[in-house]
Amino acid sequence: MTEPLVRIEAVSRRFGEIRALEQVSLEIRQGEFFALLGPSGCGKTTLLRILAGFEHPDSGSVTLDDADLLAVPPHRRPVNLMFQSYALFPHMNVAKNIAYGLEREHLPKAEIRERVDAVLATIGLTGLARRRPNQLSGGQRQRVALARAIVKRPRLLLLDEPLSALDKKVRAEMQLELKRLQHEVGITFVVVTHDQEEAMSLADRVAVLSEGRVRQIDAPVPLYERPADLFVADFIGANNLVTGMVGADGLQVPGVGVLPCPVPAAAVGRAATLAVRPERVRLGTEGGLAGVVRDVTFFGGTTRVAVDVTGLDRPLLATVAGATAVALGDKTRVDWSASDAMLLGND
Amino acid sequence: MRRSNWLYVPAGLTYLFLYLPIAVLVVMSFNAADTPYRLDGFGTAWYGKLFADRAVREGLVNTLIVAAGATALSTVLGTLLAVGLARYTRSKLLDAIAVAPAVLPDIVLAIGLLAFYTAVQFTLGRHSILLAHAVFGTAFVAAVVRTRLAHVDGSLEEASRDLGATPLSTFARITLPSLAPGIIAGALLAFSLSIDEFVIAFFTTGPDNPTLPIVIYSMVRFGVTPEINALATLLLAVSFTFVLIAQRLSRLTESI
Structure with missing residues (x-):
């Protein structure tokens, strides 16, 4: 350099x-x-x-x-x-x-x-x-x-x-x-x-x-x-941020369940925030969290879907390629790979 | 919405109220006869007589000397004051004090100046009127330049420094040119205020060299002659021109 x-x-x-x-x-x-x-x-x-x-x-x-x-x-x-x-x-x-x-x-x-x-x-x-x-x-x-x-x-x-x-x-x-x-x-x-x-x-x-x-x-x-x-996770680009307690197999969020993410041993038992990018979030019929489609925004190349999940105060965002089959009010399931999410300290 | 035509009536009457006396003055100045209050024929005889009058000529010269000197002094001081106030202080009080002489009653300033001159045993004459006029002139220039400053992008001076100009060079090449319309407007204002200023001049004048307004006053004491009307008409033309130019320049100020 x-x-x-x-x-x-x-x-x-x-x-x-x-x-x-x-x-x-x-x-x-x-x-x-x-x-x-x-x-x-x-x-x-x-x-x-x-x-x-x-x-x-x-x-x-x-x-x-x-x-x-x-x-x-x-x-x-x-x-x-x-x-x-x-x-x-x-x-x-x-x-x-x-x-x-x-x-x-x-x-x-x-x-x-x-x-x-x-x-x-x-x-x-x-x-x-x-x-x-x-x-x-x-x-x-x-x-x-x-x-x-x-x-x-x-x-x-x-x-x-x-x-x-x-x-x-x-x-x-x-x-x-x-x-x-x-x-x-x-x-x-x-x-x-x-x-x-x-x-x-x-x-x-x-x-x-x-x-x-x-x-x-x-x-x-x-x-x-x-x-x-x-701060950086929130400021740079769109991000889904969920706060909870770090458990052995993911982030425990009261009233929602355990969200998948990589768990460093040192973090277990602490409060933390999980961050996952909308383009890493998958919509489907199986696994993950149940939710209701609240908003669909078509951008041409991609579509952004906002899903209300019971227990979360902010809707989760998912960006999918092209148009999408889901419509406003549809029941859907939201999921992501643990490796696509990351944990951030709450300070 | 349709404009109500009858509103022109009070507006017209107001303008009449404002300009009727001046119109009478101008018309009477072209009176051919020796009757100050009745028009008897038309002529410019009184203008000729006016220029032949030595007291008037000397008064005019004195007035021009005082006005030019006071304008020069107040333009420099007023500009520096405005720039300094804008740059180095946020005090509203200092700002107000700087422009106060512009709005103080003339009589207050006149008495104050005379008291001051007497206290320091200053000689009275053209120079004492000049300084006295520079007092309110400075305040007017400062006020006008201050307005102009508010319209100038402050980053111009920083840009000049950034490009390698010293503070002094920046003042000469960037600050002054961008303030120029305000400075000229302020100077014209100070000049036109000085040439017809009476109260302060009357208090601070010496035994010799009276300014034109004082000459006029002493002439009027023995009755108004058409000569005075001619003189007043000329003064009116000069003041009017200056005020128009000053106004034009300050409008230019806002558009930039």
């Missing part, structure tokens, strides 16, 4: 009573696409602003290329931020906006023009160099903001909710574009998002944050398949 570009160690930041970041430690590797994912208020934006230099931690250290980053003022950091609002300068045209950062480095005029033209071509906006930001569409503005940041060739590019202001179709397009661009320019990207689909589809690795703490750092697939705790 490549070596870490950024090392964040034990960073804490409080705003009055609110703990925005609590002892956050993580490493971002050279050339990777890294995502900070979490619900609003989890501290991800604070961490991003610390990397950009607009916020200072109360304690902890941040290094970039093994040099202290916190001692460097924002305008001297080899780090650029693409703002959520894009923050394009309204009194300058597209070319001027993009050239702004290069002019601050006092580069020769010819080189500036060359690099601006090159980046305009990269993002496909060559014809719009003379436009003002208010004459551009949302997607175009986003490209300009991106161009303005990458033209500086930063060591680290930060993107604050890069796709949140775009409508659905443009968003999917930009998502691909971002990935392509990251490969092309080879800059390390750190994206902040509350949208788990966005994080999972864009990033090589994702750090899940909640209430100022890092819950798990992993690649998208292990994050989905092996969530480290209850």
Whole structure:
């Protein structure tokens, strides 16, 4: 693996009573696409602003290329931020906006023009160099903001909710574009998002944050398949979560029965939560739990069925391929393999 | 829904109430004869006579000096005050105190300034009026720029820092240009308030160099002449133009 570009160690930041970041430690590797994912208020934006230099931690250290980053003022950091609002300068045209950062480095005029033209071509906006930001569409503005940041060739590019202001179709397009661009320019990207689909589809690795703490750092697939705790299991993708006591042969849920799952010996006798993904849940006529179909949602490729099981306060979800034969109100049985479920501690 | 036509009647009467005196003034300024209250023919003789009047000319020069100086001072101070308030404090009280001189009764400010000048044994003249006008001018500029600031995306300055600009360069290249419409509107407002300000100027003026409103006042004491009407009409035109431009610019402010 490549070596870490950024090392964040034990960073804490409080705003009055609110703990925005609590002892956050993580490493971002050279050339990777890294995502900070979490619900609003989890501290991800604070961490991003610390990397950009607009916020200072109360304690902890941040290094970039093994040099202290916190001692460097924002305008001297080899780090650029693409703002959520894009923050394009309204009194300058597209070319001027993009050239702004290069002019601050006092580069020769010819080189500036060359690099601006090159980046305009990269993002496909060559014809719009003379436009003002208010004459551009949302997607175009986003490209300009991106161009303005990458033209500086930063060591680290930060993107604050890069796709949140775009409508659905443009968003999917930009998502691909971002990935392509990251490969092309080879800059390390750190994206902040509350949208788990966005994080999972864009990033090589994702750090899940909640209430100022890092819950798990992993690649998208292990994050989905092996969530480290209850929060991650619930936050990433859809999941069926059932609480009970761990018995010798599964999770005992009062009024429901014993649910199949792998049982580590150390967990027996403790309270725990069972997690099983909807696509692992089978509907049938035999075995498992008896229930009544409460809702059927057809998505085209798949169908999601919600089944009310007596004794559970939330319906169990099952995702089946294609259309399904069950209908609202049908009696059915719900089952899954023990190996497809996992147990998580209740803390 | 159908609009009720009769509502135009009270509206029309209200406008008449507002503008009838001014209309009379403008019409009378073109009076050909020497009768201030009765129109006898049409002419611009009084304008000619006005420009020949030395006291008026000097008053105009004094007024322009005071207004230009007060505007320059209040534009710089007001802008810095507005930016500083927005950036470094969340205190509502400081905010209110900053714009209070704009809404204080003129007479209060006038008495206060005179008392202050006397206490510190400051000489009175054009400079004392200039400083006095800068007091309320600053408050007006601060209020207008503050409104403009509220419409400007705060991340613009951060973006500038992020792209490698120093704080000073950011202020010059990003902050000032994005505040420009507000600053210009504030300056125009301060200027047009200064040129026709009477109460404060009257209290803080010295023995020489009276401003135009004071000159007019001393002329009126011996009765209104059509000359005064001509002068007032000119002042009206200037103020009106400035207010319109200021309004235009602050509307521009909201649309960005």
